[in-house]
Amino acid sequence: MRTARKGSVEMPAFVRQLVKETEKRVSSFFKGGRGGAAEGEQQGEGEKEEVIPSPYLDRPVLDKLTEEGCARWGLTYALGSMQGWRANMEDFHNCVPQLGGELADWSFFAVFDGHAGSTVAQYCSQHLLGHILASGGIGPEDDPEKVKGAITEGFLQTDKHLHSVARREGWERGGTTVVATLISPYYIYFANCGDSRAMLCRSGQVCFSTEDHKPYSPLEKERIESAGGSVSFQRINGSLAVSRALGDFSYKGAENRTPSQQMVSPEPEVCVVERSPADEFLVLACDGVWDTISNEELCAFIHNRLRVCTDLRDVCTQVIDLCLYKGSLDNISIILLCFPGAPQLSTDALHQEAELEDLLESKVAEIYDELCARGEEPELLSVLTVLASTVIPGLPPGGGIQSKRNCIISAYYQQRDAHKPMVPNVSENYN
Structure with missing residues (x-):
């Protein structure tokens, strides 16, 4: 496959200026809303106004991280990740094609999309699976209700332990969305917390996809307001663009409310789909992908690419480039899991x-x-x-x-x- 020269992708000047000016105005507005404006009015004449760094680069970082592997039961997978236009890379991932022991035919994959820094995403990528397995609900009997409960408990425990670390290390501002899948011999379990998304393709069509957790969704908005927050500019308190996440403890301080009842909930939405010989592939990706392409478009594109490309890393790279050229300004990460029924080279x-x-x-x-x-x-x-x-x-x-x-x-x-x-x-x- 041909690749683009690194200097060939540039944001048009007027778009770049619009993005920067919009970010500056929005940041200044919210800073003032928290008392920053009043502080600015009291500054002396010799003091300079605080410069808010842009979260965007003048040129995207096009270097890609790729990874591939397989499981003994026939699953193959690849990961592709790129920093893109963002000033920092805040995405992390976890790929475990075989859990080992009596769960040797089970697999776990997850994408973590951090915000306000990468620390929380990195921490959760290292500890979430351990907390899920430690819950005791996952075993060879493969009971869907027990497994779903174990996944939920794993998320809540991860957030609880993270809170202790955050208070010690000063991570209160950081958070991360998570989309994960746990694949057993009989079922595919999906866990989503935030606006990253999973999508399952079966017989060439979208069979299942997770629902994004946005503050303006009716049930999410109701919880936010009940916890003392508000939704403006489609964000919690005009600032945070997701309504569920691990971390973000500055939004989790409402008294006499459980963790799942806070403005930002760490509880994932867990769904289970029975496996089928017609299953082709499964995608886990951050919103840097889904902001520019629909479930149906991505399903059709990957289905087509698998018929001309045997390297799954190359397929992931093509998806990343497609999203970049469609206008994604975010970090871009995707995990592609192919089942034995995936399209073959034609x-x-x-x-x-x-x-x-x-x-x-x-x-x-x-x-x-x-x-x-x-x-x-x-x-x-x-x-x-x-x-x-x-x-x-x-x-x-x-x-x-x-x-x-x-x-x-x-x-x-x-x-x-x-x-x-x-x-x-x-x-x-x-x-």
Whole structure:
């Protein structure tokens, strides 16, 4: 697969400025709402206004972390993760394809999307599974109700222990969403706490997906307000964009209320789906993915990619690039789990893929030559703009032209290099 040059992705200047100005205004507003404005009014003339650093970079960090593995019962998996436009990487993960012992045919995977720092996400990625297993509800009998209870208890215990560490280490501001799956020989258990999401594809269609926990959801909003909070700008107290998370203890101080009744609840929503031979693949991903692509689009895209690519890490990388090119400004992390029934490599699909890439290369060359003939500078953005308005048959479903942007960029640079004037070798001419 062709890859884009690192310098080829840039946020348009007006978008970058809009993002920065919006972040500055919103941050200043909420800072004032907590007393910051009053403090600013009392500053002396010689004191400078506090500069709030932007959470976004001028260019995205495109380096990707990838991981792959398999379980003895036929599961294969891969992870892909990228910092992207965010100033810091706050995503963590946990991949355990085999739990071991009497649970050797069980698997656990989770994505942790941290906010206000990465510390809580890192801590939970190291301790959540241990607390789930320590609850005692998971065993070879595979009782769905016991397992669901064990998962919930594991989350609550993780949050409880985290609170002790947070008070000692000063982590009160940090938190993390979690989406996890526990796969047994007979069931797939889903646990979601926040706005990361899991999606199961069966027979080529979305079979199940978790529900995001947002403050404006009716039941979540009711709990928030009952705990003394409010929802404005679709955020808790105008600040936090998720209504369930581990950590975030500054939102968990309401007296005479259980942990699950606080403004931010650490209780996951746990669901169970009976396994089927028709199960193809399962995705766990942070909101950096779901902000730009729907369940159905991602299901169709991965289903298509698995027919032309055997490296699951490459599939994850393609999903990350697709989300980036669709406009994701967040960290992007995805775990792809493939069951024995996943789509297999197809000769016909490979042939169609090769034809598509040849077509795109010829289209890029055609557009490049047309721009040159009109006396226009054939910049990459100009080529992409023309190509985006062109009907291209055979594009990957769910991905569209954005999913082949790396191929297009590679073809563009080939054209640019081919049109460069030849520079004579001075030493050869001299000799």
